[in-house]
Structures are given as C-alpha cells and as structure tokens.
Amino acid sequence: MDPRVREHAEIVADHSVELQAGDDVVIDAHPDAADLVTALHEVIADRGANPLTVQDRLGARFRRAYLRNHDGDFETPAHVQALYDEMDVYIAIRGGGNATETSDVDPETTAAYQQAQQPLLDERLSKRWCLTQYPAQTNAQLAQLSTEGYENFVWDAVNKDWDAVREHQSQMVDILDPADEVRIVSGDTTDVTMSVAGNPTLNDYGERNLPGGEVFTAPVADSVEGEVLFDKPLYHQGREVTDAYLTFEDGEVVDHSASKNEDVLTEVLDTDAGARRLGELGIGMNRDIDQFTYNMLFDEKMGDTVHMAVGRAYDDTVGEDNEQNDSAVHVDMIVDMSEDSYIEVDGERVQEDGTFVFEDNEIEQ
Numbered sequence: 001m002d003p004r005v006r007e008h009a010e011i012v013a014d015h016s017v018e019l020q021a022g023d024d025v026v027i028d029a030h031p032d033a034a035d036l037v038t039a040l041h042e043v044i045a046d047r048g049a050n051p052l053t054v055q056d057r058l059g060a061r062f063r064r065a066y067l068r069n070h071d072g073d074f075e076t077p078a079h080v081q082a083l084y085d086e087m088d089v090y091i092a093i094r095g096g097g098n099a100t101e102t103s104d105v106d107p108e109t110t111a112a113y114q115q116a117q118q119p120l121l122d123e124r125l126s127k128r129w130c131l132t133q134y135p136a137q138t139n140a141q142l143a144q145l146s147t148e149g150y151e152n153f154v155w156d157a158v159n160k161d162w163d164a165v166r167e168h169q170s171q172m173v174d175i176l177d178p179a180d181e182v183r184i185v186s187g188d189t190t191d192v193t194m195s196v197a198g199n200p201t202l203n204d205y206g207e208r209n210l211p212g213g214e215v216f217t218a219p220v221a222d223s224v225e226g227e228v229l230f231d232k233p234l235y236h237q238g239r240e241v242t243d244a245y246l247t248f249e250d251g252e253v254v255d256h257s258a259s260k261n262e263d264v265l266t267e268v269l270d271t272d273a274g275a276r277r278l279g280e281l282g283i284g285m286n287r288d289i290d291q292f293t294y295n296m297l298f299d300e301k302m303g304d305t306v307h308m309a310v311g312r313a314y315d316d317t318v319g320e321d322n323e324q325n326d327s328a329v330h331v332d333m334i335v336d337m338s339e340d341s342y343i344e345v346d347g348e349r350v351q352e353d354g355t356f357v358f359e360d361n362e363i364e365q
Helices: 003-016 031-047 060-068 078-086 107-125 137-142 147-158 162-176 262-269
Strands: 024-029 050-054 089-094 128-133 181-186 190-195 202-204 214-217 225-230 234-236 239-241 244-249 252-257 278-284 305-311 330-336 341-345 348-352
Touching: 003 031, 003 128, 003 147, 024 031, 024 078, 031 050, 031 089, 060 107, 078 107, 107 262, 128 147, 137 147, 162 202, 162 214, 181 330, 225 330, 234 330, 239 262, 252 262, 262 305, 278 330
Parallel strands: 024 050, 024 089, 089 128
Antiparallel strands: 181 190, 181 341, 190 225, 202 214, 214 278, 225 244, 234 239, 244 252, 278 305, 305 330, 341 348
16 A cells, blocks of 8 residues: 555544544545545554444445436435434545536436435534545546546645644735735636625635645625636536636626536526525635646645635634525635736735735735
8 A cells, every 4th residue: 555545544534533532433435545445444443433434425326326316305314314413523535436427417406405415414514524535547537647646646735744734824814814805806807806804714724625725714795796707617516617707796696607517507506595695715725736637625725726615604714793604505616816816805915826925025015
C-alpha cells in the first residue's frame, strides 16, 4: 500500500473527525477506495473505535435504477435514519464511478428524492463527519490526468500541514469576518455585491471537507445584487452545466441561463423558495489545487477562484440575528478570478487577479 494512503487515513481520523475510543463510525465508500478504507480500519482499531462500512458511494448506478422506476412519492427511510441517529462519526469517501450515471433521471424525480433525504443529511451534518476523495482511475480520466499524476495531485492537496493552512487562511478570515459588504468583479460578466454583516466567516482547514483550503460565510439572504457568470462547469444530477449565469435582485435570482443543460439549472432554482437565494460565499485558498478537475471537492478550493452556492446556508455561517436561508439543495458554482478580477471588502481591494493583499503588498488600494 502506498504510504500516502495511511497518512491520508490518519489525517481523516485524527484531524478531521478527532476519532475517540468507543466511537461508532460509519464509512461510506466507493469500492475503488478499498485501500483507504483498509487503512482507516487499521487506524480505527488503533484508536479503539468501531467501524461499519457501507457502499452508498457506489450507489449512482443503483440509485438510477431506483429513481427511474419510482413513482416519485418518496419518504425518508427510517432504517437509514436509525443508523445515522446511532453513529458518532460519518466518513464519506469518493472514488470512481460514472459522473454522468444519473443523467437520464428526470430532474423533478431527483429533486423530490433529495427533499426526502434532507433529514438524513441534517443528521449526518450534526455528527463529526468528513468527506474526502480517493484517487481512482475514473476520476483521473475526468480530470484529464494520468493515474499517477492524479494520485500526486490528490495527495499533495490532502496530506498537508493543516495547522499551517489554518494560520495562512486566518488572514482572510480576519478581513472577512468583521466585514459588512463584499463585492466580486470578474471581467465584464460578473459584478455582484452582498452583505455578510453579522455572519461568521469559517476557516476550512481540512476538518470536514478533505482537502480543505477555503474561507466561507453566508450572504445576508436578501442582500445579493448584481450578476454572476460561473465560468467553470459543474456536474449536477449527472449532467454538465456550463456558463451558468444568474441575475440577483433583493437577494433572489430573477433571471438565469446556461449555455449547456440550462434545464438542470432551472430545476435546481425551482426546487424551493430558498434555492433562488445564495447560501454560501466561499473563497478558494489551496495553492496545491492548481488545475480544474471536474470535482467540486477540489475545484472550489482553487486559490484563484470564488464559489457561491444557491440554496441552503450552513448553520455555523449565519449569525443569531440574521435569517438562515433554507433549502433542500446546496449547489456550488465557481468563478475564475485569475485574470481581470478582484474582490473588495468594505470598499478595500483584498484580492486582485487571484493574489491576496497578504501575499502581495503591491496591490493598489
């Protein structure tokens, strides 16, 4: 076994979920991640915890069969709810699979299914949890890298000194956390402002998402104004959406388009009332993620990007005096900030063409 796999497992156990003796751990993994699952079992045994491995991450093919043959009237499965109620730790491992497996499932059926699954998501998020990636061959192919090249890419991004990452990213937290207004400009296609007043900024240094490498908060629900072109593509419901374009007024999406699979974007926005508002603003800061790989777990952390998510806002990013945007969806989309772009916080330019003020003091204020 590659020694980097064991290092990966130890970071998950000790850093991301802070594994304790006696913990009941559910590992939800694709079979391609068997080496990492094996290493996790070794570490879990060392720590005196109790593992159970399920393979819902294999489930795109199974879920497709289920959804295509269902009447669309879903209920939250009580047996899965019971499992999540009893567990202490949840570890999800992506790896392999067909990214477009569910592309021929009716989007309305998928949306109804996601709404029924929402209580399960809520329960998982209430526990100690981690979502990570094993570098499988199919992921390498999607990223247009060799298998070895993708392995190096993944483990360079994952097996890091996360305390040092926290320290570096805290400089951006210190700027954003007390702020009132953020403006993001990229070329002549993105110019959007939003209030973040009273909402905490979180420092993602590999605790829940691994790799980490971003700082993020929630916009005040009704404050978003302007237009955004998300010029990096995304896969949603098994289909690629490109050039997603949103126009906001009083915090709500009032117009949208996409150059490919616009109907998928429409279905997301029509999920519920909260799906037409932003639930997250994230700023990528992981410099070891230096190329786009069609994997949001990595792509949203790229150091020259920002991402915004329509839908649900995370509890920890909403101040007690602010309204939390609620939705059955949370869909991240990315803006490339590497050229002709800047971020302003309360009128001060804090990033230009992907470089932060604390990285390069030559940015003009």
